[in-house]
Amino acid sequence: MSRSTRRRRINDSEDGDEDEAVSDQDVRPSSQRRRQTSRADAPAPAAGPSRSTDGGDAFNFDVDLRPHPLSRDQVPNLKNLMTELRNQDQNIRRCIELLNDTAEQVAEAFRTHDECAELQQAELDLRELMDVQAEKAIRRRVLEEITQDLQSGISLDDPAKRYKDEVQAHLDTYNKQTSRRKYAKNTDFHNFKNAVWVAREEGAMPPVRDLIPAEDGDEDDSDDEIVAGGQTQNFRCPLSANLLEDPLTNSNCTHSYSRAAIQNYVEAGNNKCPASACTAAVSRSSLKPDPGLAKKVAAFKRREEERALARRQTSTILY
Ligand SMILES: [Zn+2]
Incomplete structure (x- = not known):
């Protein structure tokens, strides 16, 4: 079994809480899903504000959904958007796997160099990808909440504003966290650090959180799981x-x-x-x-x- 296959399997089993919410509604083959996300299914664009301004929106929530207050019959459109976000997440995941494989090879090749610019850059890239992943997860979660409201019969007057505000609030919370909080429990980050460690050091890797420089706010961190997540390796x-x-x-x-x-x-x-x-x-x-x-x-x-x-x-x- 290839390393990336194994890694994918680990990830699949661990990111359940984000995916769970939509997975049971999303059992169609991907070809069918792709067809249904085509723009032709979306409502006609509005004359109003043409783009959301919260940055990096890959789908046109404002354009597609502004025209009329949202009600239950828009649920399929929202589900298409969630599927789209999940597909993007798959692509990010593939990037992370490639990055990790490359980092492992670089670490092997430059084993004797204490400072390696390529590895430092690779870690920054990985952190950035994980931030994007977190953002997609937040967007999916907010869409899911809006969908649940619609399904229970609530009609939303300004869904775009609610979406934007809630996404922003979650993003603010995420961005306020220290690096240790953001990355130490992440399996991809653990795999990256471990690959580099195994290639260059002897013996067990310390908990991942100890490999991330401390920042203000880490002291408030009473989460034992982080240490447990940074599972040490002993051969x-x-x-x-x-x-x-x-x-x-x-x-x-x-x-x-x-x-x-x-x-x-x-x-x-x-x-x-x-x-x-x-x-x-x-x-x-x-x-x-x-x-x-x-x-x-x-x-x-x-x-x-x-x-x-x-x-x-x-x-x-x-x-
Ligand atoms: Zn034991």
């Missing part, structure tokens, strides 16, 4: 103390072990995670294969061997 089996072999990951606590070691341990009647200070349960059913981790361990091993070789070569030259 050694807590049972054998050797590098992981054919790793299995405990779905109760995300600790990983070598397959043979943990299977013996569980079969011997143990039911607590053997990692130090971890109190999670472990059982045959909580252990899942972890091909992504196996790949990282293999890469780590390869680099260790390269380093050892480089050390031998250096000592041959010097002495």
Whole structure:
């Protein structure tokens, strides 16, 4: 399985809360969806203000929906707009995957350079893409709320204003957050940081939030999940103390072990995670294969061997 396939799968399972709201209404094949989003289905443009002014609007909410107060029969149009936003989100996601793959290669290639302008730029690009993603999610959520009102029979006099105001209010809240709050829990950001870390450093990656410079406002941050989200990577089996072999990951606590070691341990009647200070349960059913981790361990091993070789070569030259 390719890395990007795996990454996509991780993302799909994690962004559920945004997508959930519309997913059950959106089961048509994409070709059909595309046909229905064509402009011909939208109401005739109004003579009034021709564009929303809140910046970056890819669809003409004002133009398409201003003509008359919104009522229930406009729900299909709103759903088309939401589909459009979801399609845009897919494209952003593909960009992020490409960016992450490139960053991994750059990190490998420039492993010995402490400061790498390409990587710094890649991280800025990634943050920007995540901001756009957040904005699309906000727009979808506001549209969804408006749609729900219409479906329950409420007629909206100035839907464009409500849309614009609510989107702006959510965006203001998002933009006020510190970088740690915005990015530390994001799976794509974690993957990016991890790819770079694995290529250049030895040992476990610290929580992602510690890799983001602190800003004013971080202190108010009492969200434990951020630390949990910045899952640390340890390539050694807590049972054998050797590098992981054919790793299995405990779905109760995300600790990983070598397959043979943990299977013996569980079969011997143990039911607590053997990692130090971890109190999670472990059982045959909580252990899942972890091909992504196996790949990282293999890469780590390869680099260790390269380093050892480089050390031998250096000592041959010097002495
Ligand atoms: Zn554990």
